[in-house]
Amino acid sequence: MAIEEQKVVSHSRTVSLGDNTPALPEELRDPLVLGNPSIHDISEKIASITDSPMNLKFLLAIGATASLAGWGVLTIVYTIATGIGVWGLNNPVGWGWDITNFVFWIGIGHAGTLISAILYLFRQKWRTAINRAAEAMTIFAVICALIFPLLHTGRPWLAIYWLLPYPNQMQMWVNFRSPLLWDVFAVSTYGTVSALFWFLGLIPDLATVRNYVKGPVKKMAYWLTSLGWTGSNRAWHHYEVAYMILAGISTPLVLSVHTIVSFDFAVSVLPGWHTTIFPPYFVAGAVFSGFAMVMTLLIITREILDLKDYITLKHLDNMNKIILTTGMMVGYAYTMEFFIAWYSGNPYELSVFINRATGDYAWSYWAMFICNVVSPQVYWFKNLRRNIPLMFIISIFVNIGMWFERFTIISTSLHHDFLPGSWGYYSPTWVEVSIFAGTFGIFLTLFLLFAKFVPVIAISEVKAIMPTAQPHHHNEHH
Amino acid sequence: MSIGTSTVVMGNFTDPNALLHAAEKIRDSGFRKFDVFTPYPVHGLDGAMGIKRTILPYISFGGAMFGLSNALLLQYFTGAIDYKLNIGGKPFFGWQFSIPIDFELTILCTALATIGGVFFLSNLPKWHLPFQHDAGFQKAVDDTFVVAISSEDPRYTTDGTKMLLEQLGASDVRIVEPKND
Incomplete structure (x- = not known):
């Protein structure tokens, strides 16, 4: 009886019962935005970033990243003009840094969609502070990823009829039975849908910025991109459903993209690649690496743009929990691959895995294992999950580890062919290293431009989760 | 229905509860050609305004x-x-x-x-916003809820509609002429 009474009380807090009413669980948690800003303060804070003049620090930073991107473009031109013979690829190892980098960049994007779509469907309110930047990273990462398979075709100007089904003068079509073609559709759909979803979320915020900025050129730019948004509830009402539908379709989409990327390997018959664990293993790894990249960039962004009240330790803590979880998932996959290699009784499979851990590329395997499985274990402790210098270092470790994971998978299965006579070894040339560095330049340049000119935090979404933003309609008797 | 491009009477709200109540009252008074402009989606406002489910x-x-x-x-x-x-x-x-x-x-x-x-x-993109010159209206994408009732609504009377908004707790109730050039 007494218990039942308590239940009634805790479920009807808005019924005025005096001061004894227990707090809702939500009120016991850390606030999502610190400093208790008003709704206007939120607009002011985020919009003022876009309206501030470019300072020397920004120009130096973008000068550095754009130079790196420029060097990457030069080496891309060199590759196209000469042929991919300037890379280190050889006969047993036909995929090297190019495909490693492709998978690496596609994986980076997955955290953005996870935050924007999956956490939205799970009603995780803390996502509002980080979704905009994470989604931007998704789009930039897909752009970087696309460069590699396109270059790998050797003659990218002909890639259009190898990759896209359009009626051409040879009356030939693409091969729909190949996982490489599935990849074309998966990645281009992913890029398009991510960009649309991102832009839809931006429209109300661009309208806020449109009314805030002063310069005529900026004003015009935000006028055009905000598409005449006024905040009419007759538009919001369609908008919210559109947002929900896009979140709903992006959720299976993000799972499908890295699944299909893993099919590039799993559908082949090579020992070490031909395994059914690949799709979930790749998806977990993608989310893992994506969160690490989001972490690296957001730690810097919140520092430089002074967003510590919006991207709080609570947000970083939650992201570290996801890094720990997904890190354990990839750790499980690494271990299970070994077990199955032995349990299958397939000598080729076992030989590939023993070679992975002890052979020519053992340094790469153990770098991957230590960075991905061992390093995130510090996040079992709350004070370490909230230690900023430590999480910055761990996030870099995870980025490195996840790159090595893809490199290990690709090179170890290829360099030992079935016949020992055709074994080989692969190492990249300076051209491949430069192109990879160049994609970092492209990625960081785009991110800097984004942080300067686009509202870095989803203004309208943060406003909507403020404690006083919504009417409390639990107890209205009209 | 949206408010169109003719003269409107506008009032501002800052409290979401008062806004919800006002929208219900305006709906129940028989107005159809009115709109609410908000900086973020407000829960329950669709029902309070009498908006049908989207297709x-x-x-x-x-x-x-x-x-x-x-x-x-x-x-x-x-x-x-x-x-x-x-x-x-x-x-x-x-x-x-x-x-x-x-x-x-x-x-x-x-x-x-x-x-x-x-x-x-949602009629986007829309390159002409007839009420954008109104400073209060611009705050609808910042921190204010703006209720606007069109003079084309059959139940509209200049004084009566203004008084209705004032009674519902709106501040800065004003007639806004559209700029249609």
């Missing part, structure tokens, strides 16, 4: 079916009819290997239909 999901579903059927047709036509190419003895068409492309094109067309649909239903 957007049907548009999205149409996009999904378009994408799926075209993906199947494309793969069947190119592989099994137009140019049969024997690759490793695999069948020219099989539903199993068509699934990745079916799935991706379904998602792609759903997303395009949803975005197209939301723009069409």
